[in-house]
Amino acid sequence: MDASPAPFVPPAPKPRTAPPSFLEMIRIVYRNPLELWGEPSYNEPWISVGGVGGPLVVANDPGLIRHILVDNVRNYKMSVVRQKILRPILRDGLLTAEGEVWKRSRKAMAPVFTPRHIFGFAQPMLARTQAFADRYVSGSTVDVARDMTTLTYDILAETLFSGEIAAPPGTFERQIDRLFETMGRVDPLDLLRAPDWLPRITRIRGRKTMAYFRGIVADTIAMREERLKRDPDSAPQDFLTLLLKAEGPDGLTRGEIEDNIITFIGAGHETTARALGWTVYCLAQSPWERDKIEAEIDEVLAREPDPVKWLDAMPFTRAAFEEAMRLYPPAPSINRQPIEEDRYGDLVLREGATVLVMPWTVHRHRRLWDRPDAFMPSRFHPGNRDRIDRFQYLPFGAGPRICIGATFAMQEAVIALAVLLSRFRFDTVAETNPWPVQKLTTQPEGGLPMRVNARA
Ligand code: HEM
Structure with a gap:
């Protein structure tokens, strides 16, 4: 008989038993799309409906x-709504x-993310x-x-620029926030596919911030370029140097280097931070897992x-992080659109339909997981992990557009957990x-206030 205590079931919206009204739907989409999904979204292999913004397919079946993401990937592009939200920034x-442009x-950028370079980031990750x-x-x-x-911002800034940012201390962080x-928000008008000339209230304020922020990135690149010219051997081997090395007719343009720095900042620190936060929280609620x-x-x-060796040497720590990403996928929805039917x-x-591959519903699907809502890191322990279908667990996506930073993120997460949990114990408070x-x-609304105590 299994003697371990009943697993912790962390907070999540209950599947809806009835669809919301139109107005309610708009409100939910704006406030928290995770609350939108009903029983069928967690039970059926797929859902196909004629939504307000055109046909909508929710894809849960691993096949x-x-x-969508591999076999017929050529027929799918990024969804218009996602692009409207992200492209103005990235x-x-x-x-x-x-x-x-993506292919090139x-x-x-493949050489930038080779294991050799990622391993090279382990020491700065540890030091930070x-x-x-x-x-x-x-x-x-x-x-x-x-x-x-x-x-994770500290780590990213170190691995991106080695701290050499062309702005007074603190300015860059404030601008990112x-x-x-202001910019990266789902605007109800986008979901309704309203024409572009209708101003999005959610985005207007962001334009000035954007111009200022881009200015800092451009100056930072120029500063590094200068240094690389002056003394190439002493320049740090961080993302910025590696991206500048990828510049050229078959490589990246200067504008693309700028865009990718902003992309790394956008895609590469809050994601990992969310997963780390949820891991620490779930472990505090499962002391027997934390002991292990x-x-x-x-x-x-x-x-x-x-x-560099810790990721492989700590399978339980890695499993807890992976289980937290199952329950709280940092990127909860991967959106696509068929080019042809x-x-x-x-x-x-249908052509132009919104196709949602949602780690949020796939990872909690009733037919794919045993006790889908419970925090059970043992699913990812060596020996058990092989039973999970490649397409039922997708925190980093899949196919040609799989997250390019996945190895970076996993290494960072295990190093961060190893340092923090070796020195401190985090407990929940009232x-x-x-x-x-x-x-x-x-994100965890309400934050994650926790008591931190040094371990004896
Ligand atoms: C736990 C942390 C992370 C998670 C959960 C995550 C998740 C994802 C997902 C789901 C995608 C695919 C999106 C799609 O197919 O539409 C993606 C793409 C991407 N991620 Fe990550 N990511 C993480 C960390 C990072 C880091 C650390 C970086 C960079 C340093 C990064 C950079 C990117 C980039 C550039 C893409 C676009 C890849 C492409 O389209 O070719 N991510 N990420």
């Missing part, structure tokens, strides 16, 4: 997902580029996390959600000082009452 960065950029952990005062209450964003707060992970981390740190079995995917809300990422 169908494979069809332009021709890899996340929002399409067609030939992805190829040019240690410096961050030094600031914690034992016995205090901290907002883990905010702190993880600070930490403002930019994504603390023991693993203590054992590995005692014998293996090289952080497509079929899968008896499902017709105010810890998070509610998952879909913005650009799956």
